[in-house]
Amino acid sequence: MPANLDPALASRLLSQDDFERRARHTIITALEAQELARAALPPRSSSARPVPAVPLPPMRTSMPTAAAPEPAPVKPKMRPATTFRSLAPAPRHVQVDEVQQKLCIFDLPAELRVEIYKLVLENVIIHILPLNSNRHCPHALIRTSRQIRNEVLPLIHSNCLIRANVTDFDFSGMLAWHNRIPPSQQANLAKNQDLRVVLCTTSAKTTSIELRRWLHMCADPYRPQPAWSYSGAQAQKPVANDLRRRCKRMTEDGKRAEFRRMLDAIKVHVPGL
Numbered sequence: 001m002p003a004n005l006d007p008a009l010a011s012r013l014l015s016q017d018d019f020e021r022r023a024r025h026t027i028i029t030a031l032e033a034q035e036l037a038r039a040a041l042p043p044r045s046s047s048a049r050p051v052p053a054v055p056l057p058p059m060r061t062s063m064p065t066a067a068a069p070e071p072a073p074v075k076p077k078m079r080p081a082t083t084f085r086s087l088a089p090a091p092r093h094v095q096v097d098e099v100q101q102k103l104c105i106f107d108l109p110a111e112l113r114v115e116i117y118k119l120v121l122e123n124v125i126i127h128i129l130p131l132n133s134n135r136h137c138p139h140a141l142i143r144t145s146r147q148i149r150n151e152v153l154p155l156i157h158s159n160c161l162i163r164a165n166v167t168d169f170d171f172s173g174m175l176a177w178h179n180r181i182p183p184s185q186q187a188n189l190a191k192n193q194d195l196r197v198v199l200c201t202t203s204a205k206t207t208s209i210e211l212r213r214w215l216h217m218c219a220d221p222y223r224p225q226p227a228w229s230y231s232g233a234q235a236q237k238p239v240a241n242d243l244r245r246r247c248k249r250m251t252e253d254g255k256r257a258e259f260r261r262m263l264d265a266i267k268v269h270v271p272g273l
Helices: 007-040 110-120 146-159 172-180 183-191 209-218 237-249 253-265
Strands: 125-128 161-167 195-200 228-232
Touching (some): 110 146, 125 172, 161 172, 172 209, 209 253
Parallel strands (some): 125 161, 161 195, 195 228
């Protein structure tokens, strides 16, 4: 037996050899006992039937092994119920040029979009309301999206008719509207030839703070000046006299010239100027 054999395997081989030697010894002993029994029997006659030989058990050349456990029965897997749909013909192959792609207004060139905006804004009048008014109705194009708003506002400031109603020279609404216009759009407003201010005077005291702010903005030489045209009904005599005194006390030429245009619109003539 080799010296480097595993001890467990060597022990198993020795046990198997020992079992084979014992089995061989048992068979030889049985054969010898059978021969002795035959020699002790009387001689048989010719008419006697031969005694059949006792079959020997087969010699086992290996150690008995324990019976392997029977495998557990495998339960068949239950497949879910399948539903089959009816056969349908294959769809027709569609070419790429036949596919209807969705288009929006931003897919058009900028020049075409501007022409569309001009058609929509035709005959549109922009009204500038006082600050105490609850009516705020911007055009629908301005409320569509930010990009359309940025593209439409220059057209509104330069092409649409813009009208403002001013009572007792209260220009607070117009000043707030001007402040909402970005500086980049002031030049577009100066291109508009349809800017109108309708003046209305009452017997109440004329507002002076908003009037001074409006005249200061109109006399500023460093900003584009829109060409506002003034109109209105004739002022009453007490109001007209107060307006004449104010115009005479003005020292700045730009403010006085703009105020003279307002007085001429409401038929208030200032003599000596």
